[in-house]
Amino acid sequence: MKFDFRKQTVIVTGGTRGIGRGIAEAFLETGAKVVATYQSNEKAAEEFTESNRKYAGCLDLRRFDVTQYSEVENFYREIEQTHDEFQVLVHCSGIRVDSIVGMMPEEDWRKVIDTNLTGTFNMCKLAVQGMMRKRYGRIIVITSPVGRFGFAGQSNYAASKAGQVALAQSLSKEVASRKITVNCVSPGFIDTDFISDLPEEQKQTYLNMIPLKRFGSPGDVAYPVLFLASSEAAYITGATLEVTGGL
Ligand SMILES: NC(=O)c1ccc[n+]([C@@H]2O[C@H](COP(=O)([O-])OP(=O)(O)OC[C@H]3O[C@@H](n4cnc5c(N)ncnc54)[C@H](OP(=O)(O)O)[C@@H]3O)[C@@H](O)[C@H]2O)c1
Structure with a gap:
């Protein structure tokens, strides 16, 4: 399937590193204008900009903290001024x-x-306001299977990820009549900074749990996201797509 987002503007939070970077780059390849956001890691943001220099005209980087409602409000105000609308x-x-x-x-x-959870609320609340006016939109929240199964040592993370799914499902029902879909993508173990601090022995244990016998890459997550963001996925909402290598 060939995706074409040439007439669309896409916001990717956490878009300069890890999974978000993979998603942002996949959208850039399809011709989208991409607004990639991050919190504080300037080095990663510079590296990302540098290696995507050929997309300079289509790439906009913004730095803010998703937990701060006023910063999120400012972000959307600036996006409206610069890009008019986003899909x-x-x-x-x-x-x-x-x-x-x-x-x-x-x-x-x-x-x-x-x-993880309040940040999702802040980003989604202010996104749907614009999308409702335009009567079109696609929201994809990156959650985790840990929210479904739980994991020793990750109660805070698991609760936040389960909460994201519940938020997305509820929101999907609120905005369906305006042709806005809200879905989650739930990656398994993806090889990014996020899991780089795990001891080697623990990584091997996790690897053995994955039927496809490898950790995923950001690209493995990006293409399912493109699909859910496409107009072809119009009848999918309130769903969670697991991208876990069979975990
Ligand atoms: N990697 C995995 O195995 C895995 C598996 C399942 C789900 N996930 C989910 O996938 C998502 C991305 O994970 P990843 O592996 O790509 O992580 P990552 O490489 O650590 O990247 C995290 C990104 O989130 C940004 N961020 C963190 N706190 C923020 C805040 N308060 N405000 C704004 N931005 C903030 C970071 O900004 P800076 O660059 O400025 O720090 C960074 O861009 C997460 O939601 C994670 O729960 C990951």
Whole structure:
């Protein structure tokens, strides 16, 4: 399937690194204008810009914190001024700060819930306002199978990821009449900075759990996202697509 997003503007949060970068680059290849956002890692943002120099006219980078409602409001205000409208939001930014419940500092609980779940609310709330007026939109939230199965040491992350799915399903029902679809993509283990701190032995254990016997790449996640963002996926909403190598 060949995708064509030449007339569309796509926002990808967490779009300068890891899975989000893979998604942003896949959209650039289809001719989309891409607004890639990040929080603070200037080095990664510069590297991303440099290696996508050929798309300079189509690429716009913005730095803000998705947990800060006022920063999110400013972001959308600026996007409206610069790009007029956008058709697709891929909300990919996220963090994990692991520890078992009995030992988890309250601030780590809040930080992960704020970033992953409240950040999703902030980004989606202000995105649908514009999409409702245009009566078209595609929202794709990057969640995780951990939200469905749970994982020892990741209660905050699992709760935030389960919450994303519940938020997306509810939102999909609210905006369906305006031809806006809201779906989740749920990647398994994807080889990015996100899992680079895991001990080698643990990585091997996880690898053995994956029927396809490899970690995924950001590109493996990007193409299912393009599909859900395409006009051909008009009848899919409130769904979660797992991209896990069979995990
Ligand atoms: N990698 C995996 O195995 C895996 C599996 C399942 C689900 N996921 C999900 O996929 C998403 C992306 O993961 P990844 O592996 O690509 O992670 P990553 O390489 O660590 O990238 C995370 C991105 O999120 C941005 N970000 C973090 N906190 C933010 C905040 N408060 N405001 C704005 N942006 C923020 C980061 O910005 P900076 O660059 O400025 O730090 C970065 O661009 C996450 O939601 C994660 O839960 C990942």
